Amino acid sequence: MTIKIYGPAASRAARTLWIVHELGIPFEHVAMEMKDLKGPDYLKVNPNGKVPALVDGDFKLFESMAINLYLAAKYNKDGFFPASLEDQALCNQWSFWGVTEVEKPLLTILIDMFMTAPDKRKPEAVAEAQKVLPKPFNVLNGALQGRDYLLGSTFTVADLNLASICSWSKPIKYDFSPFPNVGAWLDRCLGRAAYKAARNTK
Ligand SMILES: N[C@@H](CCC(=O)N[C@@H](CS)C(=O)NCC(=O)O)C(=O)O
Structure with a gap:
């Protein structure tokens, strides 16, 4: 299943967009308008009403660093997520x-x-x-x-x-x-x- 990344490129979502490009992970980008971050639909994705957020199947994750460390561990290639x-x-x-x-x-x-x-x-x-x-x-x-x-x-x-x-x-x-x-x-x-x-x- 394709992961979904929420958040405009001109936000901390840029960090997550960088990692999916770096590792060649297929993704769907839900750019979001900042004004919609506190709406009920998005609050179900990230109750903080902030971006980025990640949805990977049934799994949801917020915090840009946590998202990137998760993606690095899951889709590691060429030592990008180190072994030890x-x-x-x-x-x-x-x-x-x-x-x-x-x-x-x-x-x-x-x-x-x-x-x-x-x-x-x-x-x-x-x-x-x-x-x-x-x-x-x-x-x-x-x-x-x-x-x-x-x-x-x-x-x-x-x-x-x-x-x-x-x-x-x-x-x-x-x-x-x-x-x-x-x-x-x-x-x-x-x-x-x-x-x-x-x-x-x-
Ligand atoms: N510590 C969070 C910060 C998230 C954050 O503050 N994102 C900003 C955009 S760069 C945001 O969503 N702001 C909207 C708001 O605070 O209402 C992370 O690194 O993911």
């Missing part, structure tokens, strides 16, 4: 770390720059977010020293999940020059054909 428990744990580590350490400050800046009327902008919140980001990016820069990807030489779900979060640094033109390993890794990840295909999903 330790490496799988590292994929969880980087996915949780991305949402807890990086996502919020990047989103604060993105929303302020592109989705907030000039008179409603909050320069103090943006300054605070800018102050927070060097700490995690320094950690990530160290983790990527001497390797192309988070777990070594293979692109895994850890890279996809974290790069999908870090991709928000592109529209805000975040300066990665103090963290060159992060800048190069992010370009490597976002240069993948599957990322580009996901972005072109209507």
